[in-house]
Amino acid sequence: MSESSLSARKSAKSRRDEARRAAGPRRSGDKRERILSAAVRVFARSGFFATRVSDIAKAAGVADGTIYLYFDSKEDLLVSLFEDRVDRLLSYMREELPKKKTAADRLEAVIEMQLGLLEGERDLAEVVTVIVRQSTRLMKEYAAPHFSAYLDAIARIVSDGQKSGELRADVSPHLVARATFGALDGIALTWALGRAEEGGLKRAARQLSSILLAGLAP
């Protein structure tokens, strides 16, 4: 999930926005953020397709047309939302992972990170886990590559751990990555759909780490 792959998708609009941001904030530089944040709420409540652009506009307190000053289309809005949030995850990964020395510490960090990203942002959790899967094009053309890169990063941690003898070698690193991601996703999904208790995800992170590491011990 390299930086370059992330910046690959750049609409005319977002390029314009960047120029605008670089030139310093204009009168309503926060409008883009207001729209994004309204979109998280509305998408989470109704799903991508059932959400009308006018719903988001109303929730953001702007006119329908204003949406299109900041995003190319409804789909671009969802993608931007996704990117915006995935960016945080990636930055965090690039900064924190190298500091950990053992595979165990790294897996724990990934787990805490992925769940922690959502902690306190129930709507975002639902968008990321459920809504993004609603646009097949988005899923296949955009999410899939990033998704693979993310899985690859996890698999590499496992594979390195196996080489160093820290983890058992009789399981496929990629399977572990897929299962780990799925477990995290499943926890987030049920957390988002059910009662999202305060601090629940943190406890879940600790327990999942514990099970996974015990299960992967040589």
Place this chain on the structure above:
Amino acid sequence: MSESSLSARKSAKSRRDEARRAAGPRRSGDKRERILSAAVRVFARSGFFATRVSDIAKAAGVADGTIYLYFDSKEDLLVSLFEDRVDRLLSYMREELPKKKTAADRLEAVIEMQLGLLEGERDLAEVVTVIVRQSTRLMKEYAAPHFSAYLDAIARIVSDGQKSGELRADVSPHLVARATFGALDGIALTWALGRAEEGGLKRAARQLSSILLAGLAP
């Protein structure tokens, strides 16, 4: 996932269909199945919203209107599809689980069952994991209860295993259930979206079982 919860949603059409099935096969009793099977293929390729009813009709070789002789709506078609396939899973669970004596055996059975259901039916895998999440109403009103029942069943296996001392007691049974389901779902998702190798799911089932049971050992 009790029988009663399953029969909660019963449209006029599905009730009629059941009566018909009970009365034995009619001349065009297979048309319903032809439509369902076409729907699996088309939904899997294009997603729920991007699929037009006329696409399914064409794939099934029937007229658009014919769909509405067997299903109330496009959404009813998806729900019926889901029910039809989940039914197999439930029957299997009710028959096989009681035969297993240890928690380990039961968890292994659940894992093999859930993945085995999809093995050889790539399209169905995609529908179940991705497409079903596209209709928020379906997800929240229909799937959620069944989903909970399914998770509860897994959690009970864990909880029983903890009471008997077979499994470690310091993790939440529900968390284990959610993580297990998620791991299975994640494996199925990546299998469906990526290269679905022959026999891959069977191997995955064995490895996941091994990790999970080792991780849950007291």
Place this chain on the structure above:
Amino acid sequence: MSESSLSARKSAKSRRDEARRAAGPRRSGDKRERILSAAVRVFARSGFFATRVSDIAKAAGVADGTIYLYFDSKEDLLVSLFEDRVDRLLSYMREELPKKKTAADRLEAVIEMQLGLLEGERDLAEVVTVIVRQSTRLMKEYAAPHFSAYLDAIARIVSDGQKSGELRADVSPHLVARATFGALDGIALTWALGRAEEGGLKRAARQLSSILLAGLAP
């Protein structure tokens, strides 16, 4: 203005229509014609851009969506209209012109034909002369080639007449073609916009022929 160039533009819809027509008239095989004829009236009154698709639908007594069963888009509707009517002109040209032996007779025939096509169809006259020029894309991509072919045909008549000594040789055949077409178009335009008297175009045709032939005498 060869046959092949005419059939070059064939939308999915029109191809479907042809198949349908070939297979014999369905229940409402005349609906396409009803829409076309309504379109002539409404386009003539309001122009291409100011006309809403729903206006045409109302005038034709069909639902908005029905338009799209027969035409790909609003623009396709205009193009189809144009083609449909130009076809008559071309058929006539291919059949009648070869029968005439002198350049004078041929020019007279062209003049009578172009104006006669519109006689009794005031709306069509306006569509052809005014409305078609409203869609620049249509004008440049579609009309221009056919237009050139039409002008070429007239120019050839002149050029042949010059070679045979029947017409004066000191004027450019293409200029004569452009001026003749323009004169006819101008007459049609003012006839359409003003009081379109019965028989006026026939008289106009005779007078224009007379002036043109006298002007071109060697």
Place this chain on the structure above:
Amino acid sequence: MSESSLSARKSAKSRRDEARRAAGPRRSGDKRERILSAAVRVFARSGFFATRVSDIAKAAGVADGTIYLYFDSKEDLLVSLFEDRVDRLLSYMREELPKKKTAADRLEAVIEMQLGLLEGERDLAEVVTVIVRQSTRLMKEYAAPHFSAYLDAIARIVSDGQKSGELRADVSPHLVARATFGALDGIALTWALGRAEEGGLKRAARQLSSILLAGLAP
């Protein structure tokens, strides 16, 4: 095409502009001209409806809103453009025609004038001949009266020439006017759409005059 008919349409803006012009050039008096000249270019390239006000603003190097300091609306901009250029034609007619003594000289003058106006201004030629026809309201409410006045002026030349025996009397003066205008328009149209050769229009003017006068000889 009397002066009074020309001043019939006078928006608040144009009245203000006239006052300004009468008072002598202001600092930004050229901005209006910059906008008009940009409008000619953009209208000619894309047509009236396909042209966005913002396109013109960009081409003129002003902000969108600035357009509305000089013109009431997009349509007013087109009308102003038309008036501005037609003004030249009218001034010329009022000054030059009375100097000519014969009908032949007058017709030649009209022809040279109408084509000469466009010579060297290909964009303007396209605007006048094609684009102006795109706004039906403009065509019917504004252009038609001026158009009639212009045709009347030509018809009067013919009619006078018939009375003096200089031109044949068996053709309708109005028909001649309409055909002459049409021929000129047709030449300008094809010149604008095709390869606009240098000097082409001047040659065309001479040939057309020659044909027309020979055709109208008694």
Place this chain on the structure above:
DNA sequence: CATGAATGAGACTTCATTCAT
């Protein structure tokens, strides 16, 4: 039972115009 032409509600998006700065 089956058909598929017809319907029409509703969504996304554009763009002329305004107005606070």
Place this chain on the structure above:
DNA sequence: TATGAATGAAGTCTCATTCAT
């Protein structure tokens, strides 16, 4: 005067659903 971000009305087109045959 000049700006350009914001507005919101309005239009094209899609597609689930119906119903006459």
